[in-house]
Amino acid sequence: xxxxxxxxxxxxxxxxxxxxxxxxxxxxxxxxxxxxxxxxxxxxxxxxxxxxxxxxxxxxxxxxxxxxxxxxxxxxxxxxxxxxxxxxxxxxxxxxxxxxxxxxxxxxxxxxxxxxxxxxxxxxxxxxxxxxxxxxxxxxxxxxxxxxxxxxxxxxxxxxxxxxxxxxxxxxxxxxxxxxxxxxxxxxxxxxxxxxxxxxxxxxxxxxxxxxxxxxxxxxxxxxxxxxxxxxxxxxxxxxxxxxxxxxxxxxxxxxxxxxxxxxxxx
Numbered sequence: 001x002x003x004x005x006x007x008x009x010x011x012x013x014x015x016x017x018x019x020x021x022x023x024x025x026x027x028x029x030x031x032x033x034x035x036x037x038x039x040x041x042x043x044x045x046x047x048x049x050x051x052x053x054x055x056x057x058x059x060x061x062x063x064x065x066x067x068x069x070x071x072x073x074x075x076x077x078x079x080x081x082x083x084x085x086x087x088x089x090x091x092x093x094x095x096x097x098x099x100x101x102x103x104x105x106x107x108x109x110x111x112x113x114x115x116x117x118x119x120x121x122x123x124x125x126x127x128x129x130x131x132x133x134x135x136x137x138x139x140x141x142x143x144x145x146x147x148x149x150x151x152x153x154x155x156x157x158x159x160x161x162x163x164x165x166x167x168x169x170x171x172x173x174x175x176x177x178x179x180x181x182x183x184x185x186x187x188x189x190x191x192x193x194x195x196x197x198x199x200x201x202x203x204x205x206x207x208x209x210x211x212x213x214x215x216x217x218x219x220x221x222x223x224x225x226x227x228x229x230x231x232x233x234x235x236x237x238x239x240x241x242x243x244x245x246x247x248x249x250x251x252x253x254x255x256x257x258x259x260x261x262x263x264x265x266x267x
Contacts, residue, residue, distance in 0.1 A: 055227035059173060059254070060086050062199040067172035070159060070192075071095040072126045072185050075142070076105040079175055084115035092169060093118060094162060098125040098135050098154040099145045126178070127156040128187035146179035158188030168195065175201040177252075180208040183216055193220060197257040204241065205250040214241055222255035 056079070063069060066089040074080045074095035083093040095110075097103045103123045110119045125133055125147055133156045136148035163169065171192055176185050182202055192198070200222060204210045214224070224241050225233035233254050236244075244251040 055229050056082065058227035058229070058233060059175075059199075059201060061232070062254075062256075063087060063172045065089060066091055066170065068169045069093045069173045069175070070162075070171060070189075070198075071175050072159070073097065073175075073177035073179070074106055074121070075102050075177070077109045080106065080119060080121075081109060081113050081115065083173070083175075084110070084113065084118045087118060091118075092120055092166070094120050094122060094166075096122045096124055096126050096157070098123060098156075099137060099142075100152075102142060102145075122157070122162070124155040124157045125181070126159055126162075126176075126185045126188060127181065128158060128184045130155075130157045130161050132156065144179060147181045147184070159185065160189060160191040163192050171196045171198045173201060174198045177203045180205065182208070182213050186216060186220070197221075199257075200255040201252060202255065203250055203252050204245050206245050207249075210245055211242070214238055217255050222257055225254045225256055227252070227254055 059079075059082075063083070063086050067087070068091045069083040069087060071080045071083060071093060074097040077095065080093060080095040087093060093115075095106065097106050100123070103121065107121050110116060110121055125135065127133060127147070132153055133147055134149060134151040135154045136146055136151035138144040138146075159174070163171065174189065174192070176182050178185055182204075186193070186200075193200075200217065202213075202217070204213060217224075218238065223235055224238065225235050226244070227233055233256065236253075241251075241253060
């Protein structure tokens with residue numbers, strides 16, 4: 001418990017320092033330079049790998065051969081690139097990112113990783129319907145852009161419409177990190193969830209309506225789990241979900257359809 005508290009405190013400190021450096025880079029104009037972008041991306045990936053998403057490789061167990069992955073809120077591709085290396089056969093990663101600067105960095109990193117044939121980058125926000133929405137862009141936090149009533153216009157697409165457009169590829173994992181619009185994403189993915197029962201990896205935030213989101217996923221027949229480094233995902237109660245979110249402010253959870261945990265143990 002003491003180690004976890006130290007780790008959370010360290011993560012918060014590093015995140016604050018990183019965001020402070022980002023604000024300085026934006027104000028000075030250095031983020032528009034090649035070296036400035038490279039330095040920030042390098043620091044961001046180190047932070048994700050060493051502190052915030054240390055158990056991410058546990059997601060690999062839910063991606064069965066030939067199945068596709070949907071990455072909603074791809075940002076600059078921390079998860080996208082991993083998914084691209086993990087999928088097999090003719091499977092695809094569908095990476096959705098609506099914010100222009102993030103999308104540009106995402107596509108550049110996909111190309112640099114040699115994953116153009118495996119990853120389809122889509123400049124759009126996932127929502128309950130396809131059309132046009134507004135995105136409030138946070139000028140000092142590249143991961144805090146969110147759908148709102150005002151902001152820059154962005155295209156939206158329902159996950160079901162996207163999957164239908166691609167003749168319903170079998171989906172193993174739906175990852176969602178969208179700063180409060182999670183319920184809208186799930187509403188637009190109802191048929192995808194019904195057909196394939198994919199694992200859902202989602203961030204629950206203390207500042208959003210986390211209780212309603214949690215109940216929505218449970219009502220869909222999913223059970224919350226936390227990822228572990230060297231063991232199968234651990235089932236947790238809804239109350240434990242709330243505790244973890246309260247401690248950190250936000251937390252990533254893996255939601256699995258009933259019965260799917262047994263399959264993970266066997267792999």
